[in-house]
Amino acid sequence: MAPLWRALEQYRDRVAARPIAALFDADPARAEAFSVSAAGLMLDYSKTGVCAQGMAHLLALADGAGVEARRDAMFRGAAINETEGRAVLHTALRDPDGPPLVVDGVDVRPGIAGTLARMEAMAADVRAGRVRGAGGAITDVVNIGIGGSDLGPAMAVQALAPYHDGPRCHFVSNVDGAHVHDVLAGLDPARTLVIVASKTFTTLETMTNAATARDWMARAVADPGAQFVALSSAGDRAAAFGIPPDRVFGFEDWVGGRYSVWGPIGLSLMLAIGPERFRDFLAGAAAMDAHFRSAPLASSMPVLLALVGVWHAQVCGHATRAVIPYDQRLARLPAYLQQLEMESNGKRVGMDGRDLDRPSGPIVWGEPGTNGQHAFMQLIHQGTRVVPVEFLLAARGHEADLAHHHRLLVANCLAQAEALMRGRTLEAARAGLSAAALGGAELERQARHRVFPGNRPSTVLLYSRLTPRMLGAVLALYEHRVFVEGVILGINPFDQWGVELGKELAVSLTPLLEGTAEGGAHDASTLRLVAMVRADGVAPG
Numbered sequence: 001m002a003p004l005w006r007a008l009e010q011y012r013d014r015v016a017a018r019p020i021a022a023l024f025d026a027d028p029a030r031a032e033a034f035s036v037s038a039a040g041l042m043l044d045y046s047k048t049g050v051c052a053q054g055m056a057h058l059l060a061l062a063d064g065a066g067v068e069a070r071r072d073a074m075f076r077g078a079a080i081n082e083t084e085g086r087a088v089l090h091t092a093l094r095d096p097d098g099p100p101l102v103v104d105g106v107d108v109r110p111g112i113a114g115t116l117a118r119m120e121a122m123a124a125d126v127r128a129g130r131v132r133g134a135g136g137a138i139t140d141v142v143n144i145g146i147g148g149s150d151l152g153p154a155m156a157v158q159a160l161a162p163y164h165d166g167p168r169c170h171f172v173s174n175v176d177g178a179h180v181h182d183v184l185a186g187l188d189p190a191r192t193l194v195i196v197a198s199k200t201f202t203t204l205e206t207m208t209n210a211a212t213a214r215d216w217m218a219r220a221v222a223d224p225g226a227q228f229v230a231l232s233s234a235g236d237r238a239a240a241f242g243i244p245p246d247r248v249f250g251f252e253d254w255v256g257g258r259y260s261v262w263g264p265i266g267l268s269l270m271l272a273i274g275p276e277r278f279r280d281f282l283a284g285a286a287a288m289d290a291h292f293r294s295a296p297l298a299s300s301m302p303v304l305l306a307l308v309g310v311w312h313a314q315v316c317g318h319a320t321r322a323v324i325p326y327d328q329r330l331a332r333l334p335a336y337l338q339q340l341e342m343e344s345n346g347k348r349v350g351m352d353g354r355d356l357d358r359p360s361g362p363i364v365w366g367e368p369g370t371n372g373q374h375a376f377m378q379l380i381h382q383g384t385r386v387v388p389v390e391f392l393l394a395a396r397g398h399e400a401d402l403a404h405h406h407r408l409l410v411a412n413c414l415a416q417a418e419a420l421m422r423g424r425t426l427e428a429a430r431a432g433l434s435a436a437a438l439g440g441a442e443l444e445r446q447a448r449h450r451v452f453p454g455n456r457p458s459t460v461l462l463y464s465r466l467t468p469r470m471l472g473a474v475l476a477l478y479e480h481r482v483f484v485e486g487v488i489l490g491i492n493p494f495d496q497w498g499v500e501l502g503k504e505l506a507v508s509l510t511p512l513l514e515g516t517a518e519g520g521a522h523d524a525s526t527l528r529l530v531a532m533v534r535a536d537g538v539a540p541g
């Protein structure tokens with residue numbers, strides 16, 4: 001790989017001074033040539049510095065890293081999560097009727113299809129009022145989970161609001177008692193279903209919130225267990241919590257937490273939109289899977305998106321990537337992608353146990369547009385750092401009577417992408433000021449502040465509108481992009497050892513805060529802060 005990286009870096013140095021806009025002048029067909037369509041999505045990456053020759057280098061990198069072989073190994077059920085010795089088969093969840101898929105000697109398809117059928121029966125019963133609370137039909141569902149057991153369903157439930165025709169869904173994740181308190185405060189325990197979502201069923205936050213929710217329910221209904229459901233790989237622990245086996249929806253260790261919305265962890269989404277639309281959501285993802293499996297590297301949307309990402313993060317050294325959906329209902333997508341991308345590729349040691357010799361995956365952040373335009377876009381346009389932007393945009397909204405809103409939304413998204421690339425020269429800034437009747441020294445003083453350097457890269461992911469199917473395709477696209485970037489970096493994107501140390505230290509600090517232990521192997525700053533918290537924020541004497 002080293003010679004391929006070197007060739008790419010040399011190429012980067014050769015084209016460093018070339019503006020993106022010049023690529024359009026040189027190639028009238030650039031907009032089409034640097035776009036790709038799949039599964040109802042269209043990705044335009046023409047407003048980036050990647051050109052045909054750069055792409056050839058990037059594709060050589062993907063090829064050299066063995067992306068295709070690794071992809072095939074993943075879909076085949078090989079144990080590609082090497083640090084945990086596990087297969088990676090969340091893709092099988094969205095293809096429940098696919099051909100036999102044998103993992104450790106067992107065909108996993110019947111289990112997947114069976115669990116999906118049980119979820120569908122449960123969802124249908126709740127939605128039809130056959131599964132009821134002590135006070136009548138279920139009006140509200142509370143999903144208690146964190147990380148992958150929260151971000152996916154919470155994001156998707158919000159994204160698909162126009163399709164809701166089931167009970168209202170709420171999400172509690174934070175161990176901060178304020179979260180569970182505020183969510184439960186507005187609900188009737190006799191008509192609420194609590195979903196405890198935890199792959200391991202040991203996560204501190206979830207277990208703490210689940211116990212609190214059970215106490216809340218027990219104060220109002222005689223049999224709180226009857227209004228609890230568990231989504232977990234650890235059926236025994238769910239049973240110990242008091243949830244009967246027929247209310248436990250299991251999944252295997254080959255489904256990683258941040259890849260789990262496609263299975264039982266998606267139950268809240270299924271309750272909200274119904275089993276049929278949930279199947280559409282799976283089908284959209286399956287369509288992207290089929291594309292990823294069959295398209296050559298050079299026309300594979302996940303591969304191209306990954307290569308643009310590698311160009312920006314590892315080749316050009318841009319440390320962050322902004323994801324800006326011009327789609328208000330995707331407000332939680334950046335948070336979802338933060339887990340997906342940063343927990344997957346935020347690693348400094350490669351699969352071979354050696355330190356990476358280039359940056360890991362980038363910092364991902366974002367907020368919906370147009371809101372971002374009135375907040376952080378200033379820095380992206382005129383700051384000293386380059387922040388590649390990924391825009392997401394629906395051609396149509398769901399609000400037919402508000403089409404003028406949507407036109408303004410689209411115009412703003414496209415304008416941002418254009419402005420980032422084009423910028424505004426000093427001459428243009430001067431002309432604008434003189435048209436505004438400014439001149440002389442004042443004009444010169446003002447003009448430089450109005451210059452936009454331009455040449456700032458962005459991509460646009462366009463889809464017709466955010467249906468369940470489209471959302472499935474978008475999420476699968478991002479999953480595979482993260483996978484391809486991981487393969488190219490030589491990272492295992494499927495473990496997350498970096499979340500462990502803080503958890504262990506929290507366990508040892510809790511007795512100090514309770515006053516049941518003193519000192520221990522903690523630094524002086526930490527111990528002082530503990531003492532101050534115990535003294536209610538007042539500095540210790």
Ligand SMILES: O=P(O)(O)OC[C@H]1O[C@H](O)[C@H](O)[C@@H](O)[C@@H]1O
Pocket residue numbers: 146147148149197198199200201202203206257258343496499
């Ligand atoms: O589903 P759970 O086992 O409760 O895990 C919830 C989350 O916590 C862990 O700390 C990991 O960082 C996440 O990847 C995971 O999704």
